[in-house]
Amino acid sequence: MTAAALASLAARFRTCPVTGLKVDRTAQRLITAFAVAAVVSMIAGVIGAFALVLTRWQAVHLLPATWYYRLLTVHAVSMLIFFIIFFEMAVLYFAGPVLLSSRAAAPKLSWLGFGLMAVGAVLTEVVMWSGNADVLFTSYPPLKANPNYYLGIILYAVGALLTVGLFFANLVVARREKTYQGSVPLVTFGATTAAVIAVITLLHGAAIYVPTWLWAMGWAPMPDPEVYRMIWWGLGHSSQQINVAAMVSIWYLLGALTVGAVVINEKISRTAFFLYVLFISMASAHHLLVDPGFGAAWKIWNTSYAMYLAVLATMIHGFTVPAGLEMGQRLRGYTKGAFEWLTKAPWGDPGFSATIFSIILFGFIGGITGVTFGTEQINIIAHNTLRVPGHFHATVVAGTALAFMGATYYVIPLVFRKQIAFWPVARIQPYLFAAGMALFTTSMTFAGTFGVPRRHYDISFAGAALDLQYSPAVDLLLAIMGIGGLLAATGATLYIAIAAWSVFFGKRLPEDAKEGMAMGFHGVPQGVLRLPKQAYGAEAGEPEVRAHEGVLKLRGTYVLVGVFLLAFIVYYFVNWKLLSFVWKVG
Amino acid sequence: MSAEPTPARDKVPLGQRLMDSPFLLLVLGLLVILVFYTGWGLWEIHSLGPAPLP
Amino acid sequence: MHTAIAAPKGVWWVPAHKGEKVWVGIAFAWCMVLFAMMPLWHFKGGQNPAGIRYKTTPAAYMARVQEFAEQYKVGDVNGVPLVAPPPGSDVYLIGMQWQWYPQLKLTRGASYTLHLSSFDVDHGFNLYPLNINFMVVPGYDYGLRIVPNQSGDYRVVCNEFCGIGHHTMLGRIVVVDGDNRAGGDPGKPTLHSSRPPQLRHGSDRAAAAPGLAAPGSGGTQ
Numbered sequence: 069m070t071a072a073a074l075a076s077l078a079a080r081f082r083t084c085p086v087t088g089l090k091v092d093r094t095a096q097r098l099i100t101a102f103a104v105a106a107v108v109s110m111i112a113g114v115i116g117a118f119a120l121v122l123t124r125w126q127a128v129h130l131l132p133a134t135w136y137y138r139l140l141t142v143h144a145v146s147m148l149i150f151f152i153i154f155f156e157m158a159v160l161y162f163a164g165p166v167l168l169s170s171r172a173a174a175p176k177l178s179w180l181g182f183g184l185m186a187v188g189a190v191l192t193e194v195v196m197w198s199g200n201a202d203v204l205f206t207s208y209p210p211l212k213a214n215p216n217y218y219l220g221i222i223l224y225a226v227g228a229l230l231t232v233g234l235f236f237a238n239l240v241v242a243r244r245e246k247t248y249q250g251s252v253p254l255v256t257f258g259a260t261t262a263a264v265i266a267v268i269t270l271l272h273g274a275a276i277y278v279p280t281w282l283w284a285m286g287w288a289p290m291p292d293p294e295v296y297r298m299i300w301w302g303l304g305h306s307s308q309q310i311n312v313a314a315m316v317s318i319w320y321l322l323g324a325l326t327v328g329a330v331v332i333n334e335k336i337s338r339t340a341f342f343l344y345v346l347f348i349s350m351a352s353a354h355h356l357l358v359d360p361g362f363g364a365a366w367k368i369w370n371t372s373y374a375m376y377l378a379v380l381a382t383m384i385h386g387f388t389v390p391a392g393l394e395m396g397q398r399l400r401g402y403t404k405g406a407f408e409w410l411t412k413a414p415w416g417d418p419g420f421s422a423t424i425f426s427i428i429l430f431g432f433i434g435g436i437t438g439v440t441f442g443t444e445q446i447n448i449i450a451h452n453t454l455r456v457p458g459h460f461h462a463t464v465v466a467g468t469a470l471a472f473m474g475a476t477y478y479v480i481p482l483v484f485r486k487q488i489a490f491w492p493v494a495r496i497q498p499y500l501f502a503a504g505m506a507l508f509t510t511s512m513t514f515a516g517t518f519g520v521p522r523r524h525y526d527i528s529f530a531g532a533a534l535d536l537q538y539s540p541a542v543d544l545l546l547a548i549m550g551i552g553g554l555l556a557a558t559g560a561t562l563y564i565a566i567a568a569w570s571v572f573f574g575k576r577l578p579e580d581a582k583e584g585m586a587m588g589f590h591g592v593p594q595g596v597l598r599l600p601k602q603a604y605g606a607e608a609g610e611p612e613v614r615a616h617e618g619v620l621k622l623r624g625t626y627v628l629v630g631v632f633l634l635a636f637i638v639y640y641f642v643n644w645k646l647l648s649f650v651w652k653v654g
Numbered sequence: 655m656s657a658e659p660t661p662a663r664d665k666v667p668l669g670q671r672l673m674d675s676p677f678l679l680l681v682l683g684l685l686v687i688l689v690f691y692t693g694w695g696l697w698e699i700h701s702l703g704p705a706p707l708p
Numbered sequence: 709m710h711t712a713i714a715a716p717k718g719v720w721w722v723p724a725h726k727g728e729k730v731w732v733g734i735a736f737a738w739c740m741v742l743f744a745m746m747p748l749w750h751f752k753g754g755q756n757p758a759g760i761r762y763k764t765t766p767a768a769y770m771a772r773v774q775e776f777a778e779q780y781k782v783g784d785v786n787g788v789p790l791v792a793p794p795p796g797s798d799v800y801l802i803g804m805q806w807q808w809y810p811q812l813k814l815t816r817g818a819s820y821t822l823h824l825s826s827f828d829v830d831h832g833f834n835l836y837p838l839n840i841n842f843m844v845v846p847g848y849d850y851g852l853r854i855v856p857n858q859s860g861d862y863r864v865v866c867n868e869f870c871g872i873g874h875h876t877m878l879g880r881i882v883v884v885d886g887d888n889r890a891g892g893d894p895g896k897p898t899l900h901s902s903r904p905p906q907l908r909h910g911s912d913r914a915a916a917a918p919g920l921a922a923p924g925s926g927g928t929q
Binding site for chain 2: 236239251252257260261263264265267268271272292294295298299302306335338339342345346347349350352353356360361362363366369370374
């Protein structure tokens with residue numbers, strides 16, 4: 069490299085005054101683009117959320133039938149694909165070049181990746197809103213949408229695959245250019261896991277959307293409905309596993325930034341991520357447990373993520389993440405009793421509160437319900453009922469999306485160098501969103517146990533040739549679902565407003581750290597200005613020697629995981645009992 | 655404490671070296687899913703016989 | 709100790725602390741319990757999705773359904789036959805946009821092989837109020853041995869989106885004590901007066917080509 073080229077490369081970097089990381093401005097601009105695209109996609113999703121929740125709240129029944137199914141398609145695609153994958157691409161640029169202090173490789177290709185995704189998303193949205201894809205997110209043939217629907221998603225997926233490929237390239241670049249010593253940080257490793265699962269996801273997506281697009285164009289025969297379902301869910305559920313890996317990585321990230329959470333044991337945490345890499349995508353079979361296409365052996369082996377080893381991985385993170393938080397807090401002096409580390413934690417910091425609620429709601433509601441009715445036989449009493457969206461709103465929304473919201477509150481000051489707007493509102497936003505989602509998911513799950521179907525416009529069956537009256541409890545549950553959903557959608561709207569305003573109109577933060585400290589914590593989460601000691605400096609990066617027995621008295625965490633396991637065991641066996649009451653079948 | 659020098663390659667445990675290889679992780683991840691889920695799944699569907707409709 | 713944003717140097721592949729090992733052991737044991745439950749229930753439990761599974765075509769399946777309905781018909785509910793098959797026999801139900809055909813009358817305690825398939829798009833079989841759920845896929849015959857354990861006038865709800873009439877799609881399974889071939893229709897299912905009952909027999913559609921594509925943009929007819 070010439071001296072001029074070297075100099076111009078150096079000029080691309082700025083040094084973060086908080087963490088000391090060297091940030092490539094190209095990577096920073098890409099993070100900005102992906103994050104903004106994510107939030108814009110969320111707007112479409114949230115409009116859908118308000119309308120849908122006011123329709124399934126049967127007493128309100130806002131939309132007419134066509135718009136219900138239309139906005140259900142919009143809501144799912146905008147949230148589950150566009151919002152969340154755009155955000156994850158931003159995470160890849162953060163966990164890669166930023167955390168490794170390295171350069172983003174091939175800037176032009178990177179922007180091409182973003183461009184393809186943006187064009188694909190816009191095309192798909194236009195087709196959906198104009199009523200040319202009323203087929204729902206799964207678009208199961210023989211239902212057929214306008215070919216541009218599939219084309220838009222294909223473009224998006226190609227752009228995403230390119231971006232994921234560049235993440236791997238960035239890892240190589242960072243290692244070759246020795247911008248860090250030792251192994252990549254755990255957050256980066258978690259992001260790598262997410263990237264591997266993303267490749268699995270996107271390859272299945274290509275394998276199914278291309279033939280389906282060809283059929284929609286009239287150039288190829290219809291894909292077989294069962295083959296379609298199997299390959300589609302290789303995209304559909306695996307994309308949710310990207311979300312799990314990304315969410316857990318964010319838990320580790322925010323733990324570090326908010327309270328200096330430490331890594332108890334790198335080997336254990338990384339092995340857990342490795343189990344995700346190998347086995348978590350097999351659970352796409354969850355959706356096919358009551359399908360005619362597959363035998364019991366295939367169903368049992370795949371739905372179990374290979375003997376539940378991927379569930380083991382989540383239970384490991386379910387220990388190491390709180391343990392890391394507890395340890396980090398104890399190292400800062402909060403050592404009284406079993407829970408002072410938690411009670412004296414920065415609950416006013418939206419990055420922290422979002423993380424805690426994400427962990428609790430994902431674990432207790434999302435994880436337990438999902439593993440339970442992902443059991444081959446228990447699925448018989450759950451498939452296509454409201455139990456399914458009750459579960460996945462707890463995992464993807466109360467889990468991943470909430471964690472991403474928390475991350476945003478740190479990205480705004482650290483990457484965008486802006487103050488967070490509407491700070492008093494920002495501090496309570498995670499509470500509002502979490503409370504709404506808790507009500508929404510639990511009531512939906514209960515309604516599902518009464519048999520209420522998902523993706524269904526009218527459970528009064530007006531216009532049907534027969535009658536059916538659900539238990540009156542269902543009306544109450546759907547009302548609670550409506551209220552919870554409105555609260556949560558409001559929380560999401562506030563998040564969008566706060567994020568957008570901060571990024572575009574927010575006050576700039578001073579570059580000087582001292583000046584920043586002097587302005588206090590209004591508009592800036594406490595971890596930004598007061599990054600815990602163990603997060604930087606001499607203690608960082610020390611090799612993990614055999615941990616001293618006495619140090620790891622993590623009483624709080626032991627209690628929490630014990631309560632979790634108990635809840636899991638009870639819920640699981642109650643469901644077997646429920647199953648045993650129905651007709652003999654099979 | 656000062657940072658230790660990077661240990662010689664043969665002193666790094668196999669597990670750590672595996673975790674440090676993103677491309678190996680990618681290959682393993684793809685292999686497992688394509689065999690157990692996709693490949694076996696396609697075989698399951700393919701091996702269904704025609705219905706006798708008794 | 710370091711945080712998750714620090715690059716760990718040296719060898720970090722080291723044994724875990726005892727508390728962690730204990731938790732991993734407990735979690736692993738629980739995972740083995742989770743895994744064992746499925747094969748256990750497969751062999752010993754009463755409810756499994758393992759059925760008799762075949763490929764078929766909508767036309768062939770529809771023909772068999774009509775043959776079945778003709779053979780064991782005991783009544784009629786506004787054009788939809790009420791069919792009472794003998795215990796132990798193969799029972800045929802078809803889902804189509806937007807009804808279940810025919811209606812069934814079964815004997816409590818008797819065993820039947822209930823076949824499920826679709827004439828057009830994917831449907832979802834949901835038996836109300838028991839909450840038994842199975843997929844109904846065109847081109848596939850899913851035969852499940854069922855033993856009704858309680859009498860009643862059940863409904864079949866469709867819980868897989870199948871187009872604009874999805875939420876009007878209801879079917880019926882009646883279970884009686886004693887001989888299901890005697891006594892006609894024990895219930896008087898209330899009919900919604902807002903629209904005339906569907907008189908869509910299979911006969912006028914059986915001649916249709918086995919191609920299954922729903923026209924146009926799928927779902928908004």
